[in-house]
Amino acid sequence: MTSRLLSWLCLAFLTVVLAAILLPAIYAMAFAPRVAPTHLFYSAVKQDFVYREHRGNHDFTYATASGEHFDRKAFEMSLPFIYYKNMELWGLLPIEIDGQSFDMQAIRDARQVFELKAREVADRHPSVPVHALLDSDPGKAGLSFPEDVFRMKPDRMEFLDVDENRVDPALTDRFTEALAAERFAFPARLVAGKQTILKPFDEGVFLVDAEGAVFHVKRVGDDPVIVRTPIPTDLGIRSIKVQENRQRIYLGLVLTVDNRLFLLQSDGYGLVELPSSGYDADRMDYKLLLNPVHPTAVFGDGGTVTAVALNEDLLPIAAYSRAVPGTTGMIHARISKLLFPVTLSLGTGNSGYLGWTVSGPAPLAFLGNLLAVGVVLLFGRRRRIAPQQMIPQLALAAIAGLYGVLAIALLPGPGPATGATGG
Amino acid sequence: MRAIAFKEWLKLRSWLGFMLAAHLVFAAWLYLSIRHQFRFEHAEMIYYQANHIGRIFYDDLRYIPLLTGALIGAAQFLPELLRGRLRLSLHLPMGLAPLVLAHLGIGLEALLVFLALDLAALAITIGSFFPAAFIGSALLTAAPWILAGIAAYFGVALTLLEPRRRYQAANLALSAGVVWLCHRSGQYQAYDLVLGGVAGLVLLLAPASLQAAHRFRNGEP
Structure with missing residues (x-):
């Protein structure tokens, strides 16, 4: 393969990728109703x-x-x-x-309303594993952030003074020893809490240890209050959403790796299983209206x-x-399927991370690609170029349809210029 | 190859000196701006904003790699084209692809030095005020910005090497599209799962320049 053909393929591929992202998006912006x-x-x-x-x-x-x-x-x-x-x-x-x-x-x-959106699931959004542990009994109206944060190290719960960015050994030892006294197995698998002061009260954080046991960790002043909950260690917890509300009946939602969802009771940490047949936490938002x-x-x-x-x-x-x-049955959507063999997007969707999404090809797209090949042949005929001299362009149109035609129209051809298609 | 490197060094050294100074000034600015925030706000609120609201304290860095890449590309290829010197180089007794890739490699090395400097400044600044986990997060957040800088460099080369205005415009639009892919999200670490794919698209811009160089050398319409 000559460097020239390789270069053309790179340019054509980039053009097709960008066109597959931008053209359907612009088309939808122009014609698709919300x-x-x-x-x-x-x-x-x-x-x-x-x-x-x-x-x-x-x-x-x-x-x-x-x-x-x-x-x-x-x-x-x-x-x-x-x-x-x-x-x-x-x-x-x-x-x-x-x-x-x-x-x-x-x-x-x-x-009461409890909600778990797909993007709120613990592993579906970026987070820096450094957490605040609020004073749950501050002795004043309103909560405030402490002047320290904690992170879970392989063998300890480590507190750092945020003003100095230095480890606080006293607080680290106090909480690590309190966890050890409750048989916490390091390292922690999950840290879950509602890291805000805009809530009526604070319920601390929940830690899932290396063996799957769930611990409720609160802070009163600088003292730990730790409860090893009776939640089964083999539950397979994927995410916990803590949601403090004034009724104080439920602490939040617990999601398992097999898409079961539970309400976590304040009283005794009991779990109430919620209906989840057909629920997929990676795609769906879940709302419980009490x-x-x-x-x-x-x-x-x-x-x-x-x-x-x-x-x-x-x-x-x-x-x-x-x-x-x-909008799939609407006329603009049917035309879209004819025009665009595939649709590519780089977006966050229902996750905190960007992801590539490819949709298609729809059966109509093959018709669109045939039309694209026809357009390239006609274009070549007008310029008196034999089809066998346009094999890369024809292959591109057959594979990428309209996107391929766009690449051929915008880019110089893969061979030396002879007044040929696309340069 | 050493001769090419020396030629490029002679051409670029004043620009590289200027850019080095600008990047050092930026590094100092980045450090001071974050220190300023820690002096004027409660540190715990800054942590909250950084981790849970998603405020990016080092956002000033976002377009620096892009500007650097575009500037190095312009400094390297614009004088050659304006004075017609590149056509002479392209007729040297060496393959066109190795010659063009050597030029791109030299420019890319210079760019990577500046980008490494930016990342080091970012890591040192963040590490001075936040725990280590924030350093990793900041570097991952900045990774697509770095890729945008590389795309800008290759894009400027691709555009300037092309002799015909119409295709120059197409190459510029294509390069701008790849840069745009690197700036699709303002959230921290949003690119964690797609960095490899985006990097692959950016790197495709390097061989893409070869066709433009062929056309430039041959004086194709």
Whole structure:
């Protein structure tokens, strides 16, 4: 292979890659309507699943799973535990459901929302393994950050003074010894906590040790308060999302490597398993709506959304899945499949990391590629170039379709210039 | 090859001296700016902003490699082209590919010295105020910026070597596209999983220059 052909191949490949990223993105920006995700809930009023589906261009559908359609106001009225502020404004509270009456305060007191987005899973976003351990009992209103941070070393929990960027040996020894007293096996597998002072109180951090045991570590002043929890060591914990809220019933969510999700109880660190059939933590966001009656778990991605209605013991009583309409059936999407053999993107999607995503090729793309070959042949004929002199260009058009034609049009040809195609 | 290196050294030395001074000034600025923040804000809040809000305290570095790469490329190839000297070099009794790659190698080595200096300044600065884990994070965050600098260097060479305006514009757009791929995210360590792929695309710009050099030597339309 001559250096000239190699050089042309490099340029053509780069052009195709950039075109496969930019052209579909520009096309979508110009022609694709924005389609909002489907909202799916269980309505305690209708005793049925209700949804709001968007098909772009202000085309919304509000309906129940059994086919009853209604307007937006009726949709909100069917979900009084979500739209309780509107219900109050419309004079519809208190509302009676299942023989119980709920006013605004009762709804507020009972309502809790726990959410785990795909990008929040511990290994799906970058983080620097240095953490703050707040004073959980600061003796004043409001929390504040300590003037030290900690990191988990292979044999100790090491504290550093942030003003001096130096190890604090006293605090390090105190916490390391307290962990050892509770039979903590170094090194730690996972550190999980909510590292903010914008919360009503602090529940410290959870550490998963080398054997899978979970430890609850809090700090009072400079003293450790450590509990070895009864959470089974073979649970296979992947991520813990700590979520302090005023009800103090649950501490957060625990995700396992096999996509099971649990609510972590404050009282005794009990685990309540949540419905997770069909849930994939790498692709889907999960939301648990703890309503006064009929709590609901909702999870999904851009393709489907699933809601599971629960009873007061958080056991499933009904489930409903629905395909998200998206834009795939629209005319612009069909033209896109013809024009663009594959679509490439470099984006974060539902992760904190950038990733390459390739979609396609759709069956229509082969037709598009054939057209591309035809265009190159016509172009060559006008310039009186025999097809056998255009084999690299024809191969490029056959493989990369429109992107290949663009590369041929923009770049000089692979051989010495003879007035040939693309230079 | 030594003669080429000496020729390039004579041509670039004043520029390299200027850039060395500029990079040293930048290194001092980077250190002082982070020290300033630690003096004026509580250190624990800076940690919080760095780790959990994702504020990049060394963001001033972001476009320095890009500027350096473009400047070295221009300093190396623009005088040759404006004064027509490169055509003479391209007719030396040595293959065109080794000759062009030797020129690119020399420019790249100079660029890598400056980029290494930038990374060292970053590591020393971050290491002076944050624990070691932040150094690794900062270097990984800066890695795509470094790749953007290399892409800018190769891109300028690719553009300037091309004799025809139309293809110069295409090469410039292509190089800008590769640089753009290196600046797709402002989040720290966002490139951790794609660094290899992006680096591969950047490196493809080096052999891509050979065709432009052929066309330049042959005076092709």
